[in-house]
Amino acid sequence: MIEEDRLSVLQDDLILKILSFVGLKDAIGTSVLSPRWRYLWMSIPHLNFSSEDFSTMERLSDFVTNVLSRRNHQVQLSSFKLYISRLDGQDAALRIMNHAFSLNVQQLNITCLFKYYSGSLEHRPGIPISVYGPQALKHFTLSWVSYSDQLILTSTRVEFSCLATLDLQDITLYDGFLSMYPNLENLTLNRCKVAGSEVLSISHPQLSNLTLEKNGDWRQLTVNVHTPQLKNLTISRYIGGFKVSAQCSDGSTVIGLIQEFHNVPFLSLTADVIQLLNSSLQLISQQPCLLANLKSLKILPKVSCMGWHKRREVFMYPEIKSFLLNSSPKATLTKVMQEHCCDVDKYEILEKVGEGTFGAVYKALDKKTGALVALKETRLGKDGGIPPTAIYLKKFSDSRPFPPSQIQKFMYELCDGVAYCHSLVVLHRDLKPENLLVDKERDILKIADLGIARAFTTPEVLLNIFGLN
Numbered sequence: 001m002i003e004e005d006r007l008s009v010l011q012d013d014l015i016l017k018i019l020s021f022v023g024l025k026d027a028i029g030t031s032v033l034s035p036r037w038r039y040l041w042m043s044i045p046h047l048n049f050s051s052e053d054f055s056t057m058e059r060l061s062d063f064v065t066n067v068l069s070r071r072n073h074q075v076q077l078s079s080f081k082l083y084i085s086r087l088d089g090q091d092a093a094l095r096i097m098n099h100a101f102s103l104n105v106q107q108l109n110i111t112c113l114f115k116y117y118s119g120s121l122e123h124r125p126g127i128p129i130s131v132y133g134p135q136a137l138k139h140f141t142l143s144w145v146s147y148s149d150q151l152i153l154t155s156t157r158v159e160f161s162c163l164a165t166l167d168l169q170d171i172t173l174y175d176g177f178l179s180m181y182p183n184l185e186n187l188t189l190n191r192c193k194v195a196g197s198e199v200l201s202i203s204h205p206q207l208s209n210l211t212l213e214k215n216g217d218w219r220q221l222t223v224n225v226h227t228p229q230l231k232n233l234t235i236s237r238y239i240g241g242f243k244v245s246a247q248c249s250d251g252s253t254v255i256g257l258i259q260e261f262h263n264v265p266f267l268s269l270t271a272d273v274i275q276l277l278n279s280s281l282q283l284i285s286q287q288p289c290l291l292a293n294l295k296s297l298k299i300l301p302k303v304s305c306m307g308w309h310k311r312r313e314v315f316m317y318p319e320i321k322s323f324l325l326n327s328s329p330k331a332t333l334t335k336v337m338q339e340h341c342c343d344v345d346k347y348e349i350l351e352k353v354g355e356g357t358f359g360a361v362y363k364a365l366d367k368k369t370g371a372l373v374a375l376k377e378t379r380l381g382k383d384g385g386i387p388p389t390a391i392y393l394k395k396f397s398d399s400r401p402f403p404p405s406q407i408q409k410f411m412y413e414l415c416d417g418v419a420y421c422h423s424l425v426v427l428h429r430d431l432k433p434e435n436l437l438v439d440k441e442r443d444i445l446k447i448a449d450l451g452i453a454r455a456f457t458t459p460e461v462l463l464n465i466f467g468l469n
Contacts, residue, residue, distance in 0.1 A: 012040065020046045024067065025053050042071050045078040049096075057089035064096050068103070079107035087115050090146065101131055107139040114146040131160075131180070138162050143169035143190075152195055153177050161405055168192050178202060182405040185209065198222060201444060205229065205412050211236075226416075251280030255287070258324075262290050268298040271314040277323070278316065284323045294328035299335045347375055410438070413445040421453070428453050 019027040019041060031038045047067065054060040064082075071077075080100050084093050093112050100108060131140075131153060137160055144151035152172040163181045169190040178184075184204045188211040194200045199222045202210065207227040211234040225233075254276050261267060277284065299314050314335060325331055347364040353374070354361050364375040402410070414436065421428055428450060435449040 012043070015040055016044055019044050020048075023050070023053060024048055025063075028067075039072075043075040045075060046081075047077065047079070048081045049083070051084040051086055051089075057084070057086060057092035060084075061092045061095055064099065068099060077103055077105045079109065080105045081109040083111050085113040085115075090114060104136050106136055108137060109139075109141040111141075111143045112145065113143075136162060139165040141165075141167040142171060145170045159403060159405055173200070178204070179406075179409075182409055187211070188213070199224065202227065203409065203413070203444060205409065208232065210234070226413075228412075251276055251283050255280065255283060255289070258291075259287075259289055263293050264291070265293050265295040266298075267291065267294060267296070268300055270300045274299060274314050274316050274320065277320045281317065281319055284319060288327070289323045290327050291324065291331075292327045294325070294331040296332050296334065297324055299333070301335075347373060349375065410436075410445045414447070417445070417447045421447075426450075426453055 015037065019030065022030075024041075024044075024047060027044060028041045031041060049060065049064055051057065051060050054063065080103055082096060082100065090112075093114075097110060100110065140160075140163060142151075142153075150170075150172050152174060153168075154174045154177070160181050161183055163184065165186040166178075166181055166184055167186075167188040167190075169188075169192070171192050172195050173192060174195050178187075178201075182204065184207050186209040187202065187204070187207060190211075190213040201224045203224075203226040205227070206229055208229050208231045210225065210227065210230060210232070212223065213234075213236050254273060258269075299316065301314060321333070325333065346367055348367055350363045350365055352360060353363050360376070362375040364373050365371075366373055414431075418428065418431070428447065430449060430452050431447070435447065437446045437448050438444070439446060
């Protein structure tokens with residue numbers, strides 16, 4: 001009696017779904033089970049490779065090459081997953097990674113763990129690698145843990161506008177790498193650092209979830225976050241302090257944000273936050289603030305930086321003090337009376353370069369780095385002025401137009417900068433391309449030349465460049 005071939009009657013989609021749950025070697029081995037299955041593995045939409053299935057890295061590399069070369073390219077590849085755990089084998093891993101970057105894949109997940117130790121972590125040589133290829137990538141996870149070298153991701157001119165989720169672990173980034181992904185919605189950085197820089201800028205208009213974990217080498221790294229759509233911020237196992245700044249005029253939102261910091265031992269609040277809490281006494285009376293681990297609370301002054309660095313002492317209602325400190329009776333409260341709002345003292349003025357109607361430009365030296373800067377001081381009139389601004393002029397570039405996504409980002413930063421000026425009751429009054437600078441290292445737009453800017457307060461009316469009425 002001939003047994004019925006029940007496998008052959010299954011639909012291809014169902015068979016491919018089944019094969020996606022087994023190892024790729026086993027999936028290929030099933031081709032002997034049924035005539036219809038002989039070439040079906042070539043259309044599997046999810047590829048999963050692991051070094052644990054092979055005795056050497058070279059065999060894994062050859063296997064990946066054979067699978068990708070024989071695969072049915074008419075079928076969209078949804079995901080590519082690579083897991084490597086070896087003493088060494090970085091060269092073979094890099095070959096596979098470069099092959100993976102060239103795939104038209106939506107989800108890419110690469111984890112490499114190398115256990116060979118060859119020296120100090122601080123002096124590991126770097127392996128630069130560039131992410132390239134088709135731009136269909138939507139989710140990218142990359143982890144490279146190695147005691148013998150570090151992986152450095154370099155930036156390219158290609159933008160991955162479709163990428164929504166980026167998860168990096170133990171990766172070194174070149175300046176500008178994150179700008180390749182303008183539409184990020186989810187970003188996780190675990191033990192990452194920036195090559196040749198102490199500043200990492202995260203400026204993504206659509207980013208809603210940001211996770212920073214295990215700073216490691218981040219002790220000297222400043223992370224600037226500018227994400228207006230941010231909904232979830234997670235900072236865990238981070239050594240050192242961090243500053244959270246948010247534009248918000250809603251008392252309940254600020255109260256909720258403070259309550260999220262229930263485990264922090266040190267907390268500093270600006271005068272603007274205290275003023276907002278002062279106006280939200282009714283909300284505060286309805287809910288406790290459980291800062292149980294608080295050791296120190298600092299209140300930073302509000303600085304009216306119009307040339308004279310005027311400082312006003314912060315007034316705080318007793319109810320606000322109780323709200324913040326009741327759960328931590330041993331916590332100290334410090335009101336900072338003087339705070340450097342403009343780090344002019346960090347520069348040594350060498351000589352005056354020139355002077356115009358609205359200000360003067362000085363040649364100055366950064367005392368810490370030794371870099372030469374142009375220090376510009378502008379005036380708003382008799383009673384005030386804009387603080388000096390130091391600009392590092394390294395290179396003038398006029399090589400190519402910006403892509404649309406970059407223009408969109410710059411326009412957002414321009415509007416944000418103008419809004420900040422307006423919050424200080426200052427009108428720029430001379431916005432034009434010639435007065436906009438692009439910080440190439442951090443990929444941030446900056447507004448320059450406040451020569452004819454004016455400060456005003458209602459009910460004053462701005463008439464012309466010569467004064468106020």
